[in-house]
Amino acid sequence: MANTAPSASPPVVAYLRWLLLGWLLAAVSQMVTASTVLQPLSDGDKEAIAGYFVADADGFYGSLQETYHAVKALEILERSDVESQKICEAVVKSSPISVEDAFYVVKITEVLQCPQGAEVAKVVVPILQADVVNANSLLELHYSVGALATIKGWSSNSVVHKDALSDVFTLLKELARPDGTWHYSKSDSESSVKAAGLFPPFSFPTTAIVLHLFWQSQNVCMIACIGSVKTAAIKLFGNLESHGQGVFYFSESKDETSQGGGALAATWAVLRGSAALAAVLPVNLKVEKEKVFGIANFLLRTGLALSPTEAFYQLDSLSVLEDYRPAVPIIVQPSSILSLNSNNNLEVAVTTVLGKPVPQVEVALVSAHHIGADSPPVWSSQNFNYIEDSGKYGFDFLSAISGLGKYKLRLEVKPKEHSSYTSGGLVTSSVTVVSAITVSNVQLAVLDSDSGIPDFSAVLDFEKQEKTSLSANHLQKLRLSFELTSPSGSSFKPQQVFLKLVHETHVEHLYLVKSSGKGFELTLDFLGLVEKLQYLSGTYSVVLIVGDETMENSFVWTLASLDLDLPEAPEGTALPPTVPVEVNARFAPKPEIAHIFRQPEKRPPILLSNVFLGLTLLPLIGFFVGLRYLGANIKLFPTTGLLGVAAFSFHGAIASILLLYFLFWLKLDLFTTLKVLGFLALLTLLPGHSILSYLADLSTKQKTS
Amino acid sequence: MGSTITDAQALVTALRSAYASTLIKLKIIDLYVVFSLATVLVQVIYMSLVGSFPFNAFLSGILSCIGSAVLAVCLRMQVNKENKEFKDLPPERAFADFVLCNLVLHLVIMNFLG
Numbered sequence: 001m002a003n004t005a006p007s008a009s010p011p012v013v014a015y016l017r018w019l020l021l022g023w024l025l026a027a028v029s030q031m032v033t034a035s036t037v038l039q040p041l042s043d044g045d046k047e048a049i050a051g052y053f054v055a056d057a058d059g060f061y062g063s064l065q066e067t068y069h070a071v072k073a074l075e076i077l078e079r080s081d082v083e084s085q086k087i088c089e090a091v092v093k094s095s096p097i098s099v100e101d102a103f104y105v106v107k108i109t110e111v112l113q114c115p116q117g118a119e120v121a122k123v124v125v126p127i128l129q130a131d132v133v134n135a136n137s138l139l140e141l142h143y144s145v146g147a148l149a150t151i152k153g154w155s156s157n158s159v160v161h162k163d164a165l166s167d168v169f170t171l172l173k174e175l176a177r178p179d180g181t182w183h184y185s186k187s188d189s190e191s192s193v194k195a196a197g198l199f200p201p202f203s204f205p206t207t208a209i210v211l212h213l214f215w216q217s218q219n220v221c222m223i224a225c226i227g228s229v230k231t232a233a234i235k236l237f238g239n240l241e242s243h244g245q246g247v248f249y250f251s252e253s254k255d256e257t258s259q260g261g262g263a264l265a266a267t268w269a270v271l272r273g274s275a276a277l278a279a280v281l282p283v284n285l286k287v288e289k290e291k292v293f294g295i296a297n298f299l300l301r302t303g304l305a306l307s308p309t310e311a312f313y314q315l316d317s318l319s320v321l322e323d324y325r326p327a328v329p330i331i332v333q334p335s336s337i338l339s340l341n342s343n344n345n346l347e348v349a350v351t352t353v354l355g356k357p358v359p360q361v362e363v364a365l366v367s368a369h370h371i372g373a374d375s376p377p378v379w380s381s382q383n384f385n386y387i388e389d390s391g392k393y394g395f396d397f398l399s400a401i402s403g404l405g406k407y408k409l410r411l412e413v414k415p416k417e418h419s420s421y422t423s424g425g426l427v428t429s430s431v432t433v434v435s436a437i438t439v440s441n442v443q444l445a446v447l448d449s450d451s452g453i454p455d456f457s458a459v460l461d462f463e464k465q466e467k468t469s470l471s472a473n474h475l476q477k478l479r480l481s482f483e484l485t486s487p488s489g490s491s492f493k494p495q496q497v498f499l500k501l502v503h504e505t506h507v508e509h510l511y512l513v514k515s516s517g518k519g520f521e522l523t524l525d526f527l528g529l530v531e532k533l534q535y536l537s538g539t540y541s542v543v544l545i546v547g548d549e550t551m552e553n554s555f556v557w558t559l560a561s562l563d564l565d566l567p568e569a570p571e572g573t574a575l576p577p578t579v580p581v582e583v584n585a586r587f588a589p590k591p592e593i594a595h596i597f598r599q600p601e602k603r604p605p606i607l608l609s610n611v612f613l614g615l616t617l618l619p620l621i622g623f624f625v626g627l628r629y630l631g632a633n634i635k636l637f638p639t640t641g642l643l644g645v646a647a648f649s650f651h652g653a654i655a656s657i658l659l660l661y662f663l664f665w666l667k668l669d670l671f672t673t674l675k676v677l678g679f680l681a682l683l684t685l686l687p688g689h690s691i692l693s694y695l696a697d698l699s700t701k702q703k704t705s
Numbered sequence: 706m707g708s709t710i711t712d713a714q715a716l717v718t719a720l721r722s723a724y725a726s727t728l729i730k731l732k733i734i735d736l737y738v739v740f741s742l743a744t745v746l747v748q749v750i751y752m753s754l755v756g757s758f759p760f761n762a763f764l765s766g767i768l769s770c771i772g773s774a775v776l777a778v779c780l781r782m783q784v785n786k787e788n789k790e791f792k793d794l795p796p797e798r799a800f801a802d803f804v805l806c807n808l809v810l811h812l813v814i815m816n817f818l819g
Contacts, residue, residue, distance in 0.1 A: 601758045601759075602756075602758075603755075603758075604754070604755035604756075608754070608755065609755075612747065612750075612751040615747045615751075616744055616747050616748065616751075618743075618747070619739075619740045619741075619743035619744045619747070620740065620744075622740060622743065623736060623737065623739075623740035626736045626739075626740075627733065627736065630729055630732050630733060630736065631729060632729060632733050654804065654808075657808055658811070661811055661812065661815045662815075664812075664815050664816070665815045665818055670816060673812075677812070681808075684804075688801060688804070692797040692798075692800065692801055693797070695797050696795045696797045696798075699795070699796070699797075
């Protein structure tokens with residue numbers, strides 16, 4: 001879990017909770033896939049949570065409810081900086097009017113074990129007794145009956161009458177629903193307008209308390225009543241929701257009068273209630289162990305609570321789980337890294353959800369496989385030894401291991417007979433076996449480009465992290481070679497092997513060192529790299545970077561300071577500015593791109609265009625003049641009768657087609673034009689055919705005659 | 706030099722007298738062709754003055770004129786009674802073809818004009 005110090009955060013707005021829940025569950029599901037090892041509440045987390053509760057001047061932590069939350073949470077965290085005396089006195093002096101205030105007054109008195117119990121009881125009892133009789137909602141009932149049960153014995157007049165109790169029990173049975181959830185109030189059971197106020201949790205402590213009181217008064221109803229309550233409780237656990245990967249929780253009730261708080265509040269309420277019920281029922285409440293472990297998973301993986309109320313819910317739920325009668329989840333944490341050099345044992349710590357020790361159990365290693373290799377298991381069915389006074393169990397894992405890498409472990413925890421501890425089935429985790437790698441035979445040389453004869457060479461010692469200095473120009477090559485050996489004697493191939501050249505202006509260049517034969521080798525030919533190095537001459541530091549997850553001594557080693565002489569940049573090459581490489585410069589805004597739009601083409605002056613338009617029309621006029629001159633006429637044009645109609649429609653249709661073309665040029669599209677053209681073509685065809693055939697007949701008649 | 710001029714003059718006179726005897730119908734068609742070609746000329750002069758942007762408009766303009774001229778020449782060939790090739794083709798049919806082809810040509814022109 002995150003180990004961050006909290007700021008004094010104001011209470012979270014209700015709608016933010018939904019967002020948070022969604023995010024949390026997403027984060028949880030990712031976390032769960034990342035590592036399956038659950039961790040109890042760490043000391044750092046406990047410190048952080050305690051920081052939420054800041055007392056004001058009179059020792060209170062806000063309202064009565066908030067004070068109760070704070071006081072209870074700090075008690076679970078075993079903090080002693082609560083000003084209990086101040087709070088007790090203030091609480092006694094406060095005169096609660098509502099049953100809710102009375103309830104919290106009583107609860108605070110109980111947690112802090114105030115000596116003024118009798119006075120508190122005297123003040124509070126009349127209110128509570130009145131409410132028990134008049135209550136018609138579960139919440140009121142919860143407050144009144146709960147407070148009364150708590151203060152039983154503090155004073156003499158806190159007895160509740162048998163009739164009142166039987167009324168309460170009848171009301172509870174009325175409000176029960178078949179699927180294990182409950183109506184909020186009597187008025188709800190008639191109409192389902194308020195979408196089914198799910199208020200399961202508050203009924204349980206109430207029922208438990210009522211049962212407890214009945215027990216005292218030896219009511220005969222007991223046997224039958226117990227049965228129905230038990231079935232209701234078990235059905236309630238059927239409403240447990242899962243977000244996959246073994247995380248179980250209860251989701252928020254949809255009633256707007258609920259106290260808010262989302263899944264954490266609902267889960268807390270169910271746990272508190274079922275614990276109270278289990279304490280009272282004579283037979284065991286059967287809840288599946290995996291589900292209880294799933295709830296522990298949810299509580300521990302939700303990350304740090306964001307408000308005092310959430311912190312209270314989380315802490316109180318975890319403290320309930322510490323001795324939950326149906327099943328107590330225990331957290332198994334194996335160690336995650338083992339070093340071959342120090343040859344330590346694989347240790348497993350077994351604690352409760354809050355980190356407290358657990359009585360001795362049997363821990364066994366079911367199997368251990370090397371991840372990535374298809375080999376048979378390295379270990380199978382081995383028992384761990386209990387290490388005295390530490391709550392840990394040890395095993396000599398490394399005795400059968402020779403290779404480095406990750407191993408997948410499957411552990412089984414078997415509690416003693418008839419105990420209710422559960423580890424949620426087999427625990428899977430992985431352990432990485434690391435070791436120190438020997439670096440040997442490190443040779444750095446400057447070679448002459450043509451002949452390959454080293455002009456300068458040095459052998460560097462890794463232990464002393466030696467650094468040398470050399471110089472080169474663009475006609476030479478730089479060669480580095482070295483060997484890496486793992487403890488088993490074979491050559492080691494790490495994940496990262498890089499050589500970095502850093503100029504004095506902080507310009508960096510990275511090169512990958514490739515493996516060759518038994519070791520690694522890299523040759524940098526400066527002749528080819530001149531451009532890449534941006535023609536920068538000067539002092540470079542040569543740095544070797546080697547790293548791997550199974551390497552205990554990954555290193556960054558400055559091998560040498562290289563004085564490199566490169567030729568001048570040729571004229572005209574636009575060198576990029578060699579800015580110092582600043583990590584955050586990547587995220588600064590980039591230079592703005594000014595978009596150059598396509599320039600419109602130069603058009604001729606309008607006057608010229610108009611003149612030429614006139615000139616184009618001139619030949620047309622010339623044509624008509626010429627026609628007149630030639631003596632062309634339309635004397636034979638038929639004007640009467642069918643022929644006239646045909647002639648007119650023929651020429652009219654052609655004219656309309658030309659008009660259509662004009663419209664096509666202006667605004668129509670081709671498809672419309674073609675459609676209309678088809679129609680007009682038909683219109684042209686028919687009269688055209690008739691008139692032309694008439695003219696043809698006419699001319700043949702003229703010929704024959 | 707002088708003989709060529711006189712030869713040219715004689716040629717022109719001969720052509721003129723021969724031409725005068727053609728039918729009016731054919732002269733109309735000839736006039737139409739001259740008119741089309743004159744329009745082309747005007748357009749080319751304009752283009753040489755202001756550059757060929759937009760090129761598609763220029764092309765469709767001259768294609769329209771030249772296409773019309775070509776179709777008119779085809780019509781003249783088909784209608785001319787002295788032309789033995791098209792003896793069996795009635796001139797009305799030729800005219801209908803001329804109209805149809807012109808319409809198709811101008812559709813294409815209008816599309817290309819943009």
